[in-house]
Amino acid sequence: MKRFFFLIFLFISIFSFSEKIDIYNKIFYKPGLHMELYTDSMFLNFEYTFLGKYSYMSSSELLNYVWSQDRKLIGGQMYVESNYYTHAISSSHAVGLLQLKPIVAQDFGIHNLFNPIDNLTGAAAYHSYLYKIFQSEKQQIAAYYQGPTSVLKRGINSSGLNYYKKVKKAQKFYKNTEIYSPFLIGINGKVSLNYFELNTYSGLAYKNFEVYSTQNLSFIKENYSTKFNKLNITYGLMYFPKSDFSIGSSYGNNLNLYLRLGYPWSQNILSLNNLKFMNSYYLNIEYKNGIWIKSYIDDKFIFITGFSVYDIKFGIILNSDYRIGIYMSL
Missing domain, CATH: 1.10.530.10 (Lysozyme)
Incomplete structure (x- = not known):
């Protein structure tokens, strides 16, 4: 039954795989429901992730x-x-x-x-x-x-x-x-007056492998009507031979290579587009005194830093469009 469950999940992953590279850090969250909200002068961003457990052996x-x-x-x-x-x-x-x-x-x-x-x-x-x-x-x-x-x-x-x-x-x-080993399901998106984007994703860890799936939809509001903008679907697999090193690849619009370096509390994730140049980068550092830093680089740059009180994170955001916002995660 466990092998059947894994094969079904692997089959699903053949049809879609996340290009939002911070998902590869979420498999290490504590089991339970996690929420992220952050906003600046243009977008409201939201994310809900549920970490559950499935029977491994x-x-x-x-x-x-x-x-x-x-x-x-x-x-x-x-x-x-x-x-x-x-x-x-x-x-x-x-x-x-x-x-x-x-x-x-x-x-x-x-x-x-x-x-x-x-x-x-x-x-x-x-x-x-x-x-x-x-x-x-x-x-x-x-x-x-x-x-x-x-x-x-x-x-x-x-x-x-x-x-x-x-x-x-x-x-x-x-x-x-x-x-028990972890699986995750989640939804995230961003909203403005004229734009709406929605992503759904799921993933699990099995032995030295991780599989994920994500669907990305976006809509644009023009002349009081909502129009479909784009749908992105990719697929892939992550191999996890060491606690502080993983390598994976995905194929959708482009062939990407992913490298995850470091332990979950101090982790770098790199994405190489067509195996030639870096097209995205994610950094996560969590200090024992509660201070933490996140950074995203793709076509834009986002820097988030703040402090933790128990399992609640508060922070501020600075992005490459010179917009400053607030961040909360629990």
Whole structure:
């Protein structure tokens, strides 16, 4: 059934694929409904994106890749760390099912932390390393959260002890469940007195691949009547071999190559038109203190910056037409 679902989605993607390159960052949003509104002196822009979860595989099937640790321990820890979600990202930039940080993954030769098998393999290797140091399951589990250097120097602190208790409780009650990966659906558009544009899109992540689909419609109002302006349809696929690198291509009006560089909290996305010259660029940077920056470059330039309060973003916009606007996202 899962393979059938994926094949249906892949079939849909053959008919349309987004050229609005910031969609390739949205797959890393937290599950739930997200809204963006921004305006300047000419256009009102709106966007609604829903991030959901689909069943990727069973946890017992995934845990077959674990040999060096108690499988129920790792199964319980997945619940504590990510609630069985492959694309979970913490505020401290730990990633995936078992919330490994990129620097730890690099030490164990793990390439894609969003791939559940890679993430699990890295976590199991890290557990083995910690047990080799401490020769104690309690210190091993606490050090996974607290950090091995901290445990060696100061022993298990209150947060490490609390984490150990959570994991052991989850281990006790662990049962086979589903592992989930993200899908998204959304709609965006912009409105002025004489112009209306609407885009719908969808996408999902599957192993080291991502597929998306988008339909773009625009209308122009002239002489008190509304006329159809254009319809854009393209298609393609993104390959995701590393946590900080993806490559993809699309074909519609032009053949485009896409490069996504960096982690979701500090990411660059480039689009090369006909594989020769850059026709669009997207930059997203999110700092731990709540300050963030977005930048879009295609036929025009848009720069957005602001601050976050919990999961709500407030900002200002400057574009190449010298218009200043306000931005809000939640």
